[in-house]
Structure formats: C-alpha cells, structure tokens
Amino acid sequence: MSLMIDFIDETNEVSESDIKTIEQLLQFAAKKQEVDEESEVSITFVTNDRIQEINKEYRQKDYATDVISFAMEEMGEGEMELLGVDMPRVLGDIIISTAKANEQAEEYGHSYLRELGFLTVHGFLHLLGYDHETEEDEKVMFARQREILDEFGLQR
Template identity: 70%
Template sequence: MNLEIDFMDETNKVSEMEINQLSKLLQFAASQQKLEGEIELSVTFVDNNRIQEINKEYREKDQPTDVISFAMEELGEGEIPLMNSTLPRMLGDIIISVDRAKEQAEDYGHSYSRELGFLTVHGFLHLLGYDHMTKEDEEMMFSLQREILDEFGLQR
C-alpha cells in the first residue's frame, strides 16, 4: 500500500513535527484497515471562521465544527463510479479546525497532539465509510478510533 497525503495548513499554526506525526498516524490507520494499492487523500487545517463557512455551505449548519470529511468514494444520486485500475484510489478530503482542536484538548484534558490525532483518524474513518448516525455505528466507529490511537501511542 502506498498512501499519498497532501497536507495544507491555511493557519500556519501546525508544526512540521505535528504534520509528520499525523502522516505516520494515517499510514498506521490505513495499514490497520488493510488498505491496498495506491491511495490519496488530503488534510487541510483551517480556523473556526473557515470551517464555519464550509459547515454552512455543505451541511447547512452555521457554526464551527471540529472536523469535516468529504469522501470521494460516496456516490451522489445519478453519479457513476470511475473504474480505472491505473488511477490511484482518491479517498477524499479531511478539514480540521485547529482552533476547535485546541479548545477540545483543554475541555477533554488531553494534549493538543492527541486531539489532532483523534480528529484526523475520525475524518479518515469517515472517508472509509464509517459513520455514527446510529448507536451501534457510533460504538463501532469510536471503539475503532480508540484502538487505532491507543496502538499508535496517542492515548488520552
């Protein structure tokens, strides 16, 4: 498996060390999920104002949130899948508010690094089709997140 990650920091607040750690975490999570082949995704760091704009535009919620994922493999009504084995598998985009990550790290009493990791894995699992709309789905997704973070070494 080859996972290509495009990191963009619109805030200039995420250090190179933090980005390297998140890259390793995503590689670890992808191997835990047994992904194969050429895979691409992007992670963008924004502030509360920008994520609120995105949340309002795409989810009709006029408030900041911590993470939003746009899965490329989810098909909308009337869309057909692109089938070409020579193209890398494009999972989609993860957008993280660094402001919310800092706020939540304080609220939950753990490190900013752990919260960034949590939000990254949460967004990544959404790209893979996991969700938390029902109690059962939430239990499965959150236990998987905890397992990945714990095994990687980002415990609470």
C-alpha cells in the first residue's frame, strides 16, 4: 500500500529526518485505515501567522491553531460526484503550524516529533471522515489516533 504524499515546508524548519518519519507514519496510518493504494494527500508546514490567516479565511476564527484539514472528498453545495473516472483518490490537505507543534510538545512534555505525528494523524483522520463534534465521536477518533501513534512507536 502506498500513499502519495506531497510535502511543502513553508517554514524551512522541518528536518528531512522528521519529514521521513511523518511520511512513514502516514503510510502506516493509511495501511491501518485500509486507504486505497495511490491515494493522494498533501502536508504543508506553516507559521502561526499563516495558519491564523487560513483559519480566519476558511473557518472565520481569527487565531492560530495547530492543524487544519481540508477534505477533498466532502461534497460541497452544488458539486457533483464524478463516477466511473479512473483517477487516484485525492484525500485532501493537512496544514500544520510548526510553532504550535513546538509549543504543545513543551506544554504536554513530549517530543516535537511526537506532537508533529499527533497533528498529522489527527488531520489525516479528519480527511477520512473522523470528527470530534460529539463526545462519542471524539472518543472514537482519539482512541484511533492513540492506537496508530502507539503502534507506530510515537507514544507520549
């Protein structure tokens, strides 16, 4: 199983080693979630200022957040599903604030890489339809996140 991942580091701060680990984590998560082979996802690492701009523009929330996901498979109003088209599955985009990842890693007492992994898996599960709007949904999503991270080896 092979996920096609496009990494964009607007901060120029994420190490090649961290990107490689995040890629391996996403491949692991895709296998665990039985995602179609050759599905596509993009990961963009940004500053707090940039994620605040995105959060304000798309979610009408004027503050920096840690991760935002844009699922491509959610149908918007007036959109039509393409059937019978032999194209790869495009899951969507995950945008992560590296500054927030650093802040939260320190706050929670674990490594920057563990926090980056958590935010990546969190965003990835959102792309697959998981959510945490209700307490029940949150339990399901957070349990799945923890399971993936623990099995991969990025425990708290």
